[in-house]
Amino acid sequence: MAAILVVDEDDMVRQLMRRVLETCGHTVFTSPNGFRAMLVCEERPGALALLVCATQLPDMLGLELARLARSPQPTMSVLFLARASESTPMLDTLRRPVRCGELIAQVEERLRARDVSL
Numbered sequence: 001m002a003a004i005l006v007v008d009e010d011d012m013v014r015q016l017m018r019r020v021l022e023t024c025g026h027t028v029f030t031s032p033n034g035f036r037a038m039l040v041c042e043e044r045p046g047a048l049a050l051l052v053c054a055t056q057l058p059d060m061l062g063l064e065l066a067r068l069a070r071s072p073q074p075t076m077s078v079l080f081l082a083r084a085s086e087s088t089p090m091l092d093t094l095r096r097p098v099r100c101g102e103l104i105a106q107v108e109e110r111l112r113a114r115d116v117s118l
Contacts, residue, residue, distance in 0.1 A: 001025035002049035002111050007037040007065065008081060009058050013096070017052065020100050021107065034060040038068060045072045050110055055082045055093065077110040 004026050006017045014030040021028045029048075031037040034057045041048060051069055055062040066078045080093040094106055 001027065003027045003029070003044070003047050004050045004052060004107065005029045005031065005037060005040055005048050005069075007031045007034065007051065007053035007057065007062070009033065009054065013081075017103065020103055024104060024107075026107075033058045034065040034068075037065055041069045041072045046075070048073045048076050049114060050077045050079065050107060052079045052081065052107070055080050075114065077114045079106055079110050
């Protein structure tokens with residue numbers, strides 16, 4: 001299975017996603033902000049398959065984190081999480097609240113697409 005980094009300022013969201021994705025057999029790292037997420041990325045160069053992150057973080061935009069995180073994680077895919085009230089032009093975005101089945105399906109789709117492109 002894959003190593004996934006979940007970044008969201010909401011502890012409940014992070015923990016729920018962690019439980020759901022670990023149940024599917026993935027290794028999950030979590031972070032409440034972009035700074036800590038970058039530390040996780042730098043500590044494990046090339047090891048992360050997927051970044052699941054909020055579009056708005058306390059210290060940076062999710063798009064900025066995705067761009068920065070790709071330096072130590074060049075093959076990592078990204079899935080953004082947006083609040084229902086946010087308007088976002090990003091294609092790879094899940095709207096919150098996210099159903100568990102929807103999360104699993106989107107994660108598996110990103111991981112399959114990543115494996116095909118490697």
